[in-house]
Amino acid sequence: MTDNVKKMRRAPTQKRSRERVDTILKVVCELISTHGSDAIRMGEVAEKAGVSIGSLYQYFPDKASIIHALADRYNAESVHCIEEALAEVSSADALLAAFDKLIDTYYELFLAEPVICDIWTGTQADKTLRDMEMEVSRANAGLLAKAILRVRGNDGDFKTIVARCLLIMYSGESTMRLAIAVPRSEGREIVASYKRMVGRELAEMARI
Template sequence: MQESSHGAGRAALRRVPKQERSRERIGEILKVAKELIGQKGIDAVTMKEIAALSGGPIASVYQYFPNKSAIIAMLYELYVEEVRELIAGHVSHIETADDALKATDDLFDMYYERMRQEPSTQDLLNAIQADKTLADLDIAETRAQAEGFYQLTRHFVAEPLRESYAQTLFVMFHMAGATLRLALMVPAEAAQISAQFKSIVRTHATYFLKGHFPQAAV
């Protein structure tokens, strides 16, 4: 089983909440931090500002989070949990190779819509890449997601191609994140970028899942 980001944010907590009131306080801190990140970007957000807008003294933030990196880690963990649920909903009905091909499109569209609706997600993921420990966890999470898709679909792939298929999935899942960030940075070209990436993925997926490359349109 692949290592993933599960528990990374909770492990960063200075104090584990045991009472409902404490859990609500943490939830409010995270909610405000996420909103501020979406408005200003991570670098411009301060612990003092998070405390003020979440309705408490700065000590009440430091009581749970030793620094801003710990808040980012927790936000990332919650993001990962949400994405896992969304992925599960898109892949749970795969029964045929055609279902698997459709799922590659659906997953990309799901990721794109999720990031488009919440601008803070893009800043959060950029911040993750700047933190070596969290970046390693993000790679592990990407690997786990690709492995999960592989396990659901490998029986559609010829035995000699399965190792290559697994490696290709890992690369494609990783590239999906970079492509989405690019599409969001240049919205005027987002549709073309998304269509091009999905075409590349579908070409490779068709080869592995159906044993041939897509037929060129006549």
């Protein structure tokens, strides 16, 4: 769990407790998919999860902490996905192909997962989510920078490359928010434009 997440009151340690938390988060995902996060009420979450309201509050002090826990899970999956996709990259062409595929995967994921859309649409209004977005962008930028340096044979200034990669990753999050907020045909063109711009930047950085 990232440092910026509003922590649960009681972190689950036993299997039964972890399963209960998983059930709560699953219920919240279903509610978000149906009604959006703004309509979520703690009493309804407790009822549908089959737990008492007191038990719910033992784990999550408020609705925001549940949303943050969900965002943290998606962020962890994001970092793992990018790490896996870039792990074997050893050439400029492979780097560009891998990143291009990642962008398409993310866009389709955002379209298919209303929970992700809901959470990140509200990012700008929630400081914790903004901090989390920055944190995961930095983590992903580090992964991308390492892949670029590997392609370059470790020839290059790491801090400079990381800064450029941070811009790529952070603007990518903004691109996805914009792309899902407009009609799908327009969204696909926005994503395609982002890929073209980023492709030129990556090609330049990957070139020794």
